[in-house]
Structure formats: structure tokens, C-alpha cells
Amino acid sequence: MDVPNFDGPYANEFSEFYSNTSSDFAREVLHDGEISDAEYADMEKMFGDCLQDGGIEFSGFAPDGSYETSAAPNPDDTRGIVTGCEAKIGSDVIGALHDIIRVNPENIDAGQAATECLVERGVVADGYDVSDYERDLEGRFADAGSLPLELRGAFLECASNPFG
Known part of the structure; x- marks a missing residue:
């Protein structure tokens, strides 16, 4: 074929x-x-x-x-x-x-999209990148319930629907 x-x-x-x-x-x-x-x-x-x-x-x-x-x-x-x-x-x-x-028409990596979403929402610093996000998934984001309310909301939304 x-x-x-x-x-x-x-x-x-x-x-x-x-x-x-x-x-x-x-x-x-x-x-x-x-x-x-x-x-x-x-x-x-x-x-x-x-x-x-x-x-x-x-x-x-x-x-x-x-x-x-x-x-x-x-x-x-x-x-x-x-x-x-x-x-x-x-x-x-x-x-x-x-x-x-x-x-996701441009086939952007989901981790990259979630990272950009968090930066755009202003809950992480400019320069925050995919490696930071991946580290945070294992660290501070592992227990989303313990995050400050604004960060928790942004994280949950950006992680579940990174492409908007």
C-alpha cells in the first residue's frame, strides 16, 4: 500500500x-x-x-x-x-x-499550550516554560487543592483545556 x-x-x-x-x-x-x-x-x-x-x-x-x-x-x-x-x-x-x-489546528504540544495559558493568565512569571510546568506537575501542582485559589483555578482550566 x-x-x-x-x-x-x-x-x-x-x-x-x-x-x-x-x-x-x-x-x-x-x-x-x-x-x-x-x-x-x-x-x-x-x-x-x-x-x-x-x-x-x-x-x-x-x-x-x-x-x-x-x-x-x-x-x-x-x-x-x-x-x-x-x-x-x-x-x-x-x-x-x-x-x-x-x-488544536497547529498541533501544539499540550504541555506547551498549558504553559502559555498559565503565563497569559499571569499566575506564573514570564519566562515560565514547559520544563517548569512539568516539574510543577510533580511538585506544587500535584495537590491542586492546596494551591492559592487564583492559581488553582488557572491551573485546572489550563491543564484540562489548554487550547481554550
């Missing part, structure tokens, strides 16, 4: 996902190194149709990429049907890449 030469901030991820998926549809979507809204909508519809063929109801993906389904007519079959549809359609591959690109 020939893997396209991807470029851009997610080139490695596109290459890896393209190589590892068994879905022809996912490869078709990934081939150009982008996932359009139309391609994502097609994937969502195809995934829903596949689940419906297995007797499972699907109401679509939430903005964070999560989803819920009903049980299959034989509840013991539910996980297998869902997993089979994910592999057939490539919804796991397309969905994962789509969601991380939407949240």
Missing part, C-alpha cells in the same frame, strides 16, 4: 492513521491530508447507517466526538457491532483526527 506524502502539522498522524486503517472510505477521506465538514458528515451518516443495519440507534456525534447508542437487539452483540462499524467506516480514525485538528 502506498501512503501519500502528507505535510502540515498533522502529517505524522495522517500517515499513521492512513497506514493502520482497514477502511477504504477512511483512506479516501485522509488521502488529501484534510477532513472536510462534508466528509465528516458523510462518515457520521455512514456510521449511523451501519449501526442501524445492526439494530442499533445512533443520534450522532457530540461536539467533543463522543456518542451514545442503544443496545443491539441482542445486547451482547452491541460492542461487536459498534466496533465493526467503526472499522468498516473508519469513524474512529476520521473522528479522532477531525476532533484533534479542530481543537
